Amino acid sequence: MKPYDYLIVGGGLFGGVFAQQATAHGKKCLVVEKRPNLGGNIYCENVEGINVHKYGAHIFHTKLEHVWRYVNRFVTFNRYTNSPIANYKGELYNMPFNMNTFHAMWGVITPEQAKKKIEEQRAEITGEPKNLEEQAISLVGKDIYEKLVRGYTEKQWGRSCRELPAFIIKRLPVRYTYDNNYFNDPHQGIPIGGYNRLVDRLFEGCDVVLDTDFLEDREKWVQKAEKVVYTGTIDSYFDYRFGELEYRSIRLENETLDTDNYQGVAVVNYTDRETPFTRIIEHKHFEFGNQPKTVISREYPSEWKLGMEPYYPVNDSHNQELYQKYAALAEKERGVLFGGRLAEYRYYDMDQVTASALRAAEREFGAIL
Numbered sequence: 001m002k003p004y005d006y007l008i009v010g011g012g013l014f015g016g017v018f019a020q021q022a023t024a025h026g027k028k029c030l031v032v033e034k035r036p037n038l039g040g041n042i043y044c045e046n047v048e049g050i051n052v053h054k055y056g057a058h059i060f061h062t063k064l065e066h067v068w069r070y071v072n073r074f075v076t077f078n079r080y081t082n083s084p085i086a087n088y089k090g091e092l093y094n095m096p097f098n099m100n101t102f103h104a105m106w107g108v109i110t111p112e113q114a115k116k117k118i119e120e121q122r123a124e125i126t127g128e129p130k131n132l133e134e135q136a137i138s139l140v141g142k143d144i145y146e147k148l149v150r151g152y153t154e155k156q157w158g159r160s161c162r163e164l165p166a167f168i169i170k171r172l173p174v175r176y177t178y179d180n181n182y183f184n185d186p187h188q189g190i191p192i193g194g195y196n197r198l199v200d201r202l203f204e205g206c207d208v209v210l211d212t213d214f215l216e217d218r219e220k221w222v223q224k225a226e227k228v229v230y231t232g233t234i235d236s237y238f239d240y241r242f243g244e245l246e247y248r249s250i251r252l253e254n255e256t257l258d259t260d261n262y263q264g265v266a267v268v269n270y271t272d273r274e275t276p277f278t279r280i281i282e283h284k285h286f287e288f289g290n291q292p293k294t295v296i297s298r299e300y301p302s303e304w305k306l307g308m309e310p311y312y313p314v315n316d317s318h319n320q321e322l323y324q325k326y327a328a329l330a331e332k333e334r335g336v337l338f339g340g341r342l343a344e345y346r347y348y349d350m351d352q353v354t355a356s357a358l359r360a361a362e363r364e365f366g367a368i369l
């Protein structure tokens with residue numbers, strides 16, 4: 001008999017939801033996390049009384065009713081509604097593209113006037129768009145492309161929009177209402193008291209070992225439990241046998257400022273090409289904070305190299321094929337369940353990863369408790 005039923009590698013949301021369900025079903029879990037804290041990417045660090053989203057801004061939003069009910073068992077969400085602002089060389093526009101944006105851009109007042117303006121500008125592109133620039137103009141017209149899409153996208157990809165393939169942007173949602181709510185989902189918010197509260201509740205009852213990389217001593221760890229739930233990168237689990245999967249990364253530069261309100265909103269996108277960062281996040285606004293100081297994070301796109309934080313998978317055909325090879329190995333690996341954004345090499349929003357962990361738990365235990 002091994003001392004634990006499950007060894008959970010990685011203390012992120014997937015690991016947390018699975019651990020909560022396992023514990024509820026009377027199973028004993030040991031969690032091994034290589035960072036100094038649980039929470040994975042949703043971990044927040046308290047600075048000056050402000051919950052700073054250490055691994056990038058996280059806004060919970062969902063249309064999955066069962067996921068919303070599930071997370072609300074552990075935390076209450078505030079009424080934060082994501083309404084980012086775009087700053088183009090000092091001109092401010094509301095996001096997502098809506099009547100407020102069009103009014104600021106052209107002075108139009110009615111949806112009909114806005115539609116006419118966009119249609120005129122879209123008509124510039126005839127035939128199949130040959131690159132991302134043509135694709136974006138064919139979707140939203142020249143002005144919005146020039147001021148709100150071009151610089152931001154070029155900074156993100158480090159290449160000109162004329163050199164980028166059209167398929168990167170499939171849709172650019174346009175709303176002909178005065179509605180600045182970024183998401184269409186019926187539920188959104190930030191846990192009152194921060195994400196760490198949710199994380200603490202999910203891992204309640206588990207034994208936890210921090211600052212420990214499972215892969216550095218995997219023999220020792222697997223002997224401690226009947227089964228493993230692995231949420232780290234899939235290529236590292238298989239010692240990069242077929243090569244490394246690629247990611248896109250970001251670099252976050254945090255600064256504490258001696259003012260109570262720096263930009264008046266949580267998210268400002270800098271959409272010109274010259275400003276080197278893509279966004280400034282002012283964390284206190286996620287929770288309507290009234291602390292005397294504020295903390296901001298400038299977000300810089302960055303090339304990813306092995307050893308850096310793997311943020312966004314690059315789901316092009318090369319990486320996808322590579323992933324399939326690893327996934328085939330994972331399927332044959334006995335006693336190990338692979339889950340979460342790193343082990344499945346896919347971008348998951350928090351609600352999706354929660355749903356995925358609940359599905360895994362249901363398969364394992366037969367019911368959700």
Ligand SMILES: Cc1cc2nc3c(=O)[nH]c(=O)nc-3n(C[C@H](O)[C@H](O)[C@H](O)COP(=O)(O)OP(=O)(O)OC[C@H]3O[C@@H](n4cnc5c(N)ncnc54)[C@H](O)[C@@H]3O)c2cc1C
Pocket residue numbers: 009010011012013014015032033034035039040041042055056057058059060061212213214215231232233250311312339340341342348349350351353
């Ligand atoms: C910049 C950014 C912004 C985002 N914003 C949003 C948002 O606004 N809304 C939203 O819904 N979603 C957002 N997401 C997605 C969200 O972060 C994920 O859905 C969620 O964090 C996935 O949880 P996970 O458990 O799969 O992975 P993770 O949170 O990455 O957890 C995996 C954990 O495993 C640990 N680990 C890995 N390998 C090992 C090892 N060998 N040994 C021990 N531990 C290991 C890692 O340290 C990590 O703690 C964002 C993602 C990024 C990158």
